[in-house]
Amino acid sequence: MAEIVKLYGLRASRFSNRINIALQLKGVEYKYYEEDLKNKSASLIKYNPIHKKVPTFVHNENPIAESLVILEYIDETWKTHPILPQHPYERAQARFWCRFMDDKVMAAAWKAFFVKEEQKQGLEEVNEYLEILEKELKGKYFGGDNIGMVDITGNFIVRWIPAIQELMGVEIFTEAKFPKLGKWSHDFATHPVVKEVLPSKEELIVAFKRFLNITN
């Protein structure tokens, strides 16, 4: 059977972007559909009736939602360029750090950006979490010599945090404060595959301005 691989996404979504990166790293051929969140496609609603969210990934008509779940599926299905280590303990470590990225780093950063009354606490937390990551990063990437699932999950540190901090005037991540993460961020963003699918900071600022109804 010919493989039919489809991704319903949004270019400004860090979650969608993860799936683009993984598919491109593995050289999987797929059809990408850019969604309009104010007017979701019938296909998105059909394939993801519970959440109706991007990214929704469809392989031979089997839909999958949730970016981390999709990444695991992609890694189990297409073996080239593994994004999770092979050994169970290292896999567990990688999964732990992926959850840390989402549940800790992103949650705290978004609180600092968007919840006025919790901004101070959010800033303290995200600073602490980035310090933990700064210590944790030992190789070129969190995945070692190659980009792995933790790096892909951390895409929002590379482009989304820099864009939103510029837009909102709330400083979270700078190379001066986190030199190792700064170098990692640069290496990730300039990786030949990643750079093709990572939106630019400027593009994200425009998208978030529109999303947040900021008119100036």
Add this chain to the structure above:
Amino acid sequence: MAEIVKLYGLRASRFSNRINIALQLKGVEYKYYEEDLKNKSASLIKYNPIHKKVPTFVHNENPIAESLVILEYIDETWKTHPILPQHPYERAQARFWCRFMDDKVMAAAWKAFFVKEEQKQGLEEVNEYLEILEKELKGKYFGGDNIGMVDITGNFIVRWIPAIQELMGVEIFTEAKFPKLGKWSHDFATHPVVKEVLPSKEELIVAFKRFLNITN
């Protein structure tokens, strides 16, 4: 090398309980250490320096945190009684529903229980999510004929929600409203392995009274 398996947990923790269930289902021999959250053990702090939380699982001195990450590790390491399906698509579905349990059902229920000003919204949400689960449940268990990771992750519906709703006077889950989930809950709680490690509703009420400083 002899296997040395340790679990630092809390009997009243739904997250810890998941690990006990998985280990018991697989017949893994392990040493269980009950933690006192007001006076955490030096071992817990050593093995889980970032979160210092239960459950912390240690296999041959390698520590792992986060209940869903631990469950995946256990399933990859001990093959008897698999708790995730073998096929990648079914695995993805199971992972999706595990996240749905935690990020949707539990989050909404805890909001209804503990965030006064969001109680109404929490109740509506958790009701909607339980209806989705009621439709999704097709076999005896979410895992089919055998208990799987989705069932284990749903342990809080079986005992924690019933205990806390009685304690707080906020009704979320009843057999009358969700007959299929009610039967599932009964089958899960009376499973010969599960019933040995699942705390009783009464025990949880006592524990949560203490935890919430409720004195009556």
